Amino acid sequence: MTASTGTGREPGRARVDRWRTKAEVLGEVRRAPGLTRVELARRLGLSSASVTETVTRLRDAGWITESRAPVQGRGRPTTCLGPCPDGPRVIAVDVRHEDWRVGLAGLCGDVTGVVGARHDREPEQVAGALREAVARVAGGHRVVAVGLAAPAPVSIEGRVSAGESAWDAVDLASVAAALGPVPLRVGNDATLAGVAEARTGAAAGAGTAVALTVEVGLGGALLLDGHPHLGARGAAGEYGHLPFGDPARRCACGATGCWGPEVDGRALARHLGDDPPADPRSYGDAVLARAAAGEERAVKAVAAVAASLARGIAGVVHVHDPDVVVLGGLARGLRAAPGFDDAYTAALMAFRRDRPVPVLDAVHGDDGALLGAAALALDHATSPEGLAEICGD
Ligand SMILES: [Zn+2]
Incomplete structure (x- = not known):
């Protein structure tokens, strides 16, 4: 990195x-x-x-x-x-x-x-x-x-x-x-x-933290005592390209089935039958606002995307066993959607469900x-x- x-x-x-x-x-x-x-x-x-x-x-x-x-x-x-x-x-x-x-x-x-x-x-x-x-x-x-x-x-x-x-x-x-x-x-x-x-x-003082941000796709980092784990080539943390998505969908990175395109504004547009948005973040914020106002189609689209985000986070928790997961960008709004907590808990290993790793909003x-x-x-x-x-x- x-x-x-x-x-x-x-x-x-x-x-x-x-x-x-x-x-x-x-x-x-x-x-x-x-x-x-x-x-x-x-x-x-x-x-x-x-x-x-x-x-x-x-x-x-x-x-x-x-x-x-x-x-x-x-x-x-x-x-x-x-x-x-x-x-x-x-x-x-x-x-x-x-x-x-x-x-x-x-x-x-x-x-x-x-x-x-x-x-x-x-x-x-x-x-x-x-x-x-x-x-x-x-x-x-x-x-x-x-x-x-x-x-x-x-x-x-x-x-x-x-x-x-x-x-x-x-x-x-x-x-x-x-x-x-x-x-x-x-x-x-x-x-x-x-x-x-x-x-x-939000992760200050955590020995092991995962930070995930949704803008165009999903990025993030594993932080160990405040320092990012970089990997052998500096390219660790490409969480958006975990294969948690639809295997039939090719990602811009060249792989198929990536998680990032399932959890951003482009995913919301697919659920709503819209064309791919030029600015996925702004589009996503607008859909979240429509869902908050009670528009049924937007509520369903947000729920589906929030569930995909929540299940993937559970997977990341299983791999890294962090003290905390911090969400930024569009992920903050998705975390607040109805169904997020249930989807997260359901995807967690049973021993984690009594005290799930906290998923918090980024503060910066x-x-x-x-x-x-x-x-x-x-x-x-x-x-x-x-x-x-x-x-x-
Ligand atoms: Zn990818």
Whole structure:
């Protein structure tokens, strides 16, 4: 899932090792901004001297600031550690089928200053618009990485695979290159939306989580302690191409019987006898609204598609045994449809029915992939490799 386009300055192993403890400290500050030195030392099992050395180095490099913590009881004075307001930034890019968005994030991963526009899917035009937007959003900030969410499968080498779209023709490497030698990390949009849910959303704190999103087809990710399971080639998580669908139907991916085309707006259109919609997500939302208003044909179509989604989720639960399943996009509305819970429970193995794995709504909505792209860029920038590369010693 995570493509990397390096800067050509990849550091040696010894230099990387020198940044390992600093990366761990930054990880704790990202997870718990404002934590004290004392708490940091406890969490990482570091000596006071080691904390002092590491914090000083990160402060000098502009990553974190310290402020005096309120003294509690007879405790010794300590300081709180937080992101430096003028510290390094990453840029998050979310390329969607109809539009794109670009924003700026600091160490905590909140994305601000978001700009966006619709596009016509013409590769040169998309890449040019993104280069201009990335340069504009960067402004005078020190940008240390770019994270990009792509609406297509992404290989471990960082290439968008030719599949259901022509995104492989977009020169993604040039997007980050607009800023100079800044590393680019690319991930699949559904995977990155899952990362955002696992870090700060409905699956926060879950050791094992599955995130599924229905837009055009179905995408998702298995998240282990907040990190996506990528597989050998980076292409894991293609849940939409599990063969849970009609074996007589060929999917755009080239396989037959895929699950994705059974659970999106195209499936609703088939049930209603409509032509395939140009924008399956908008069409699906409209059908959900008609069903909610009581239109009988829409109610039946939604019930059939919701049942297909629910049965498939049960299958995914059997494979991964997650703490939680999080649904985004059209799947949120389908989950709320009558019959979803019954179909889910009926498809579960008996031992799971007393306490079914919870199926929850994603909380980040349409911001999920953008937040996940920021997290991806920050994961790289604050890794030992990233720090050695960025800080250059
Ligand atoms: Zn398929």
